[in-house]
Amino acid sequence: MEAPKNSSGDESENSYADISRSIECKSPAQVVPFPPMSIASHGSTIIRSPSQGLFNESGRSSIEPPSEVAIKLENVHKTYLIGTEGVAALRGVSFIVKKGEFVCILGTSGGGKTTLLNIMGTIDKPTKGHVWIFGSRIKANTRDSFLADLRTKRLAFVFQTFNLIASMTAIENVELPMLLYGKLSPSEIKTRARELLAKVGLEERTDHFPNQLSGGEQQRVTIARALANDPEILLLDEPTGDLDTKNTDIVMKILLDLNREGKTLIMVTHDVSLKSYAHKVVRVMDGKLIRQEEITEEERSSMIERHSEGKAALRTGTNVQLTSDMPRTTYRKPADYPALQPRVS
Ligand SMILES: Nc1ncnc2c1ncn2[C@@H]1O[C@H](COP(=O)(O)OP(=O)(O)OP(=O)(O)O)[C@@H](O)[C@H]1O
Numbered sequence: 001m002e003a004p005k006n007s008s009g010d011e012s013e014n015s016y017a018d019i020s021r022s023i024e025c026k027s028p029a030q031v032v033p034f035p036p037m038s039i040a041s042h043g044s045t046i047i048r049s050p051s052q053g054l055f056n057e058s059g060r061s062s063i064e065p066p067s068e069v070a071i072k073l074e075n076v077h078k079t080y081l082i083g084t085e086g087v088a089a090l091r092g093v094s095f096i097v098k099k100g101e102f103v104c105i106l107g108t109s110g111g112g113k114t115t116l117l118n119i120m121g122t123i124d125k126p127t128k129g130h131v132w133i134f135g136s137r138i139k140a141n142t143r144d145s146f147l148a149d150l151r152t153k154r155l156a157f158v159f160q161t162f163n164l165i166a167s168m169t170a171i172e173n174v175e176l177p178m179l180l181y182g183k184l185s186p187s188e189i190k191t192r193a194r195e196l197l198a199k200v201g202l203e204e205r206t207d208h209f210p211n212q213l214s215g216g217e218q219q220r221v222t223i224a225r226a227l228a229n230d231p232e233i234l235l236l237d238e239p240t241g242d243l244d245t246k247n248t249d250i251v252m253k254i255l256l257d258l259n260r261e262g263k264t265l266i267m268v269t270h271d272v273s274l275k276s277y278a279h280k281v282v283r284v285m286d287g288k289l290i291r292q293e294e295i296t297e298e299e300r301s302s303m304i305e306r307h308s309e310g311k312a313a314l315r316t317g318t319n320v321q322l323t324s325d326m327p328r329t330t331y332r333k334p335a336d337y338p339a340l341q342p343r344v345s
Pocket residue numbers: 080081082087088089107108109110111112113114115116
């Protein structure tokens with residue numbers, strides 16, 4: 001039987017519903033929701049095969065509901081061309097983000113984290129390899145309108161530099177994605193924008209312009225704007241990179257609450273101590289995924305608690321006993337930036 005196709009006839013946009021229909025008429029051995037991926041092994045860290053759960057020991061599909069998976073990458077490569085030179089930003093990255101997961105991407109500067117996030121957010125396409133988002137395979141010829149729709153309704157970005165529109169007030173910035181979506185009436189948009197600003201603690205700042213807000217407040221407006229169309233996945237590129245300890249704490253609390261409400265979060269950060277907020281930590285170096293670490297719920301809660309205690313103590317000046325297993329922050333040095341190396345070495 002032929003694989004089901006959508007109305008445009010493009011197999012790249014098959015939905016999970018289409019896949020489920022095909023499962024009804026095929027045996028498990030014939031139907032593989034996603035192709036299998038190889039099992040990696042890296043030292044003593046717990047490494048989970050990205051395909052675990054989807055395939056049983058015989059390598060056949062266990063027909064786990066594919067709706068569990070939000071994003072799947074398989075052997076993703078990205079090479080940027082500068083003149084005739086190729087810059088290999090990603091060199092064979094494979095992993096899965098499950099729905100509701102909080103994934104933290106750590107790694108060296110220039111390692112490929114932003115490139116990876118951009119590919120997961122469909123604002124960039126891989127040179128080689130496969131990407132699935134909510135079960136739809138994203139191909140080189142996937143229509144821009146399909147990707148734009150995905151980005152308007154189901155994905156949202158938060159960047160380190162807040163990217164707010166300077167000539168618009170906080171509330172107008174938050175209203176913008178809803179106006180573009182066109183689903184709500186003007187009064188519904190206004191009410192929702194107010195609610196979102198209240199959710200991030202900025203109900204008193206709705207009519208301020210970005211330059212009348214602190215960095216932490218601007219980032220909270222950005223988060224409210226990202227939430228405007230109720231996306232399922234938030235992609236965050238160093239969301240606390242420009243913030244001080246106190247504002248980092250506020251933003252991380254908001255993110256944690258959003259994750260608890262069911263949002264899938266994928267966050268790139270240089271701040272190693274923030275990994276305690278995630279369920280899964282992925283380390284990227286020289287375009288490769290070098291380690292994937294699962295954090296148990298127990299470990300996560302206790303680390304978050306200790307992390308908050310440490311921050312509170314820093315603010316009040318109380319001494320906390322630093323134990324060897326407590327998360328520590330690492331900072332980037334000028335030597336970490338390839339462009340600055342000639343000047344600092
Ligand atoms: N548009 C581009 N054109 C050419 N090369 C690029 C482009 N974007 C990224 N690169 C290169 O790809 C590599 C990975 O870049 P990327 O921005 O993904 O790294 P990163 O891990 O996010 O770094 P940082 O931590 O400094 O933000 C780098 O060597 C970078 O110079």
